[in-house]
Amino acid sequence: MEKRFMDSQIKGVSTGTTILAVTFNGGVIIGSDSRASIGGYYVSSKTINKLIQVHDRIFCCIAGSLADAQAVTKAAKFQISFHSIQMESPPLVKAAASVLKELCYNNKEELQAGFITAGWDRKKGPQVYTVALGGMLLSQPFTIGGSGSTYIYGYADAKYKPDMSKEECLQFATNALALAMGRDNVSGGVAHLVVITEEGVEHIVIPGDKLPKFHDE
Amino acid sequence: RFGQLSSGSDMAPDWTMKEVSTGTTIMAVEYDGGVVIGADSRTTTGAYIANRVTDKLTPIHDRIFCCRSGSAADTQAIADVVTYQLGFHSIELDEAPLVQTAANLFKASCYRYREELMAGIIVAGWDKRRGGQVYTVPVGGMLVRQPVSVGGSGSTYIYGYMDSNYKPNMTKDQCLRLVSGALSLAMERDGSSGGVVRLAAISETGVDRQVILGNQLPKWSTA
Numbered sequence: 322m323e324k325r326f327m328d329s330q331i332k333g334v335s336t337g338t339t340i341l342a343v344t345f346n347g348g349v350i351i352g353s354d355s356r357a358s359i360g361g362y363y364v365s366s367k368t369i370n371k372l373i374q375v376h377d378r379i380f381c382c383i384a385g386s387l388a389d390a391q392a393v394t395k396a397a398k399f400q401i402s403f404h405s406i407q408m409e410s411p412p413l414v415k416a417a418a419s420v421l422k423e424l425c426y427n428n429k430e431e432l433q434a435g436f437i438t439a440g441w442d443r444k445k446g447p448q449v450y451t452v453a454l455g456g457m458l459l460s461q462p463f464t465i466g467g468s469g470s471t472y473i474y475g476y477a478d479a480k481y482k483p484d485m486s487k488e489e490c491l492q493f494a495t496n497a498l499a500l501a502m503g504r505d506n507v508s509g510g511v512a513h514l515v516v517i518t519e520e521g522v523e524h525i526v527i528p529g530d531k532l533p534k535f536h537d538e
Numbered sequence: 539r540f541g542q543l544s545s546g547s548d549m550a551p552d553w554t555m556k557e558v559s560t561g562t563t564i565m566a567v568e569y570d571g572g573v574v575i576g577a578d579s580r581t582t583t584g585a586y587i588a589n590r591v592t593d594k595l596t597p598i599h600d601r602i603f604c605c606r607s608g609s610a611a612d613t614q615a616i617a618d619v620v621t622y623q624l625g626f627h628s629i630e631l632d633e634a635p636l637v638q639t640a641a642n643l644f645k646a647s648c649y650r651y652r653e654e655l656m657a658g659i660i661v662a663g664w665d666k667r668r669g670g671q672v673y674t675v676p677v678g679g680m681l682v683r684q685p686v687s688v689g690g691s692g693s694t695y696i697y698g699y700m701d702s703n704y705k706p707n708m709t710k711d712q713c714l715r716l717v718s719g720a721l722s723l724a725m726e727r728d729g730s731s732g733g734v735v736r737l738a739a740i741s742e743t744g745v746d747r748q749v750i751l752g753n754q755l756p757k758w759s760t761a
Contacts, residue, residue: 475723476698478758500698535701 337361337507339469339498340371340382342439342449343481344462345490348518349447351439352494353382354469354502355510367510375401378522379417379440380515384467385454389434393424414440418450418458426456437466441517465497469505473497487516491525499532556584557609561730563692563721564594564605566662566672567704567713568685572741573662573670574710576717577605578692578725579733590733595747599624601740602640602663607690608677609656616647616657637663641673641681649679658689664740688720692728696720710739722755 337358342351353371358364371382373394379401383390397420404420405412418438425432436452451464463481465473480493491514498512512527561582566575577594580587594606596617602624606613620643628635641661648657661673674687686704688696699720708716718735725731735750 471694473698474727475696475700475720476702478723478726479699479719496702497698500701503701504697536704536706537701 337469337505338371338384338467339465339473339501339505339508340384340437340467341465341470341477341494341497342382342437342463343485343490343494344439344447344449345485345487347447348441348487348516349439349449350487350490350494350514350516351380351382351437352498352512352514353467354498354508355513356508357387358507361507364509370513372513372515372524373398374522375417375438376405376412376440378411378442378517378519379414379438380517380522381417381421381436381438382466383434383436385434386432389432390436393421393432393434393436396424397421411442413442413444414438414448414450415445415460418452418460422452422456422458425452425454429454429456435466437464439517441519447517465501467508469501469508472504473501476500487518491516495527496533500535502532503535503538556582557611561692561728562594562607562690563696563724563728563731564607564658564660564689565693565696565700565717565720566605566660566674566687567708567717568662568670568672569708569710569713571670572664572710572739573672574713574717574737574739575603575605575660575662576721576735576737577690578721578731579736580731581610582730587732592733593736595736595738597621597745598640598661599628599635599663601634601665601742601745602637602661603738603740603745604640604644605660605662605689607658607660612655612657613659616644616655616659619647620644634665636665636667637661637671637673638665638668638683641675641683644673644675645679645681648675652677652679660687660689662740664742666742670741690731692721692724692731695727696724699723710741714739718750719756723758725755726758 340353355368357366357369372380375398400420401412401417421436435454438450441447451459502508514525516523564577579592581589581592596604598621623643624635658677659675664670672687673683721735737748739746
């Protein structure tokens with residue numbers, strides 16, 4: 322009998338969630354929902370920000386146990402800023418992702434958190450890296466994660482195009498988050514989006530009632 | 539932990555010990571004048587693909603089909619029972635049966651034996667009273683009519699695609715494109731779905747079946 326791994330078996334507060342990061346022509350957009358829940362039954366926060374800034378042009382978003390994610394990002398933030406001071410230059414996105422990967426891989430038995438790292442650096446421009454649960458590091462043009470992401474694999478595969486404009490990319494990310502939040506009961510609240518480019522960082526919040534609506538809503 | 543590379547005893551491969559399942563992707567859409575139904579073609583026993591050209595679109599009556607997902611044995615048995623019951627009912631009535639009747643027969647069996655069964659079924663067809671209809675009977679034995687419905691293990695990946703691409707009042711060809719597009723996306727991501735896409739369009743005039751082979755499926759630019 323097929324067992325579908327639907328329930329998240331994380332104890333305590335978890336970000337059963339939807340997160341994504343998408344590169345476009347000149348930058349990258351990282352986005353998430355804003356719901357934190359306990360066991361999928363109680364919404365412990367309607368408005369948490371899952372987009373953590375680890376450096377000037379590098380953000381990461383978290384999925385899984387909130388406690389684990391906060392502990393890891395705190396350690397990673399310190400290590401990345403120390404590295405950046407030693408090197409006397411802004412860190413590479415790959416370096417930031419590697420720091421997270423080391424923490425996740427070396428503590429894989431205890432941790433239950435996955436990360437998406439996205440940002441811009443001078444060497445390779447906009448990049449997206451994903452660090453999965455066991456500590457695998459992978460670079461992709463775009464990636465989705467969290468419990469809500471299963472519902473939008475088809476949408477994302479069909480709609481993503483390389484080299485989109487910033488507006489097209491915003492529309493893609495907003496729609497994807499709205500669709501996932503519509504189907505996943507542990508994703509919801511508002512949509513947080515951060516646009517990272519060489520020029521700077523722009524934070525956009527879209528409240529629930531302003532999200533795109535689909536045929537049955 | 540899940541995601542292990544080998545499981546169970548090394549004396550015999552796992553497909554000798556796992557039940558046959560149509561871990562699958564199935565879909566049905568109503569349009570004005572009929573329904574379009576579709577399914578992948580993979581049947582697995584554990585990691586082995588027992589049948590790569592399965593037909594999961596099973597006729598129940600002249601203008602009523604069901605799409606099967608879950609345990610292959612359970613769904614075949616239920617479909618056989620309902621085919622008999624509906625055929626008998628139709629002879630007594632001396633007219634073509636309603637899709638709603640077929641759906642309720644599925645629901646009756648799936649709900650009564652819900653503890654023993656593992657079956658997710660979509661019933662779709664055309665009748666004179668209400669035209670094209672889609673009814674879904676998921677695991678547990680609930681019955682609900684929906685204009686568009688997806689089912690099976692691969693369905694989770696295409697909810698977003700379906701929500702954003704379905705619009706009411708589509709034509710038959712738009713429905714065929716929606717179903718074949720959605721199924722190919724699901725087959726790409728779900729390990730238990732694959733093979734070919736089988737489609738059927740059911741209307742007053744009859745049933746029109748097609749097969750789309752692997753190399754003819756819509757392609758998407760993925761990472």
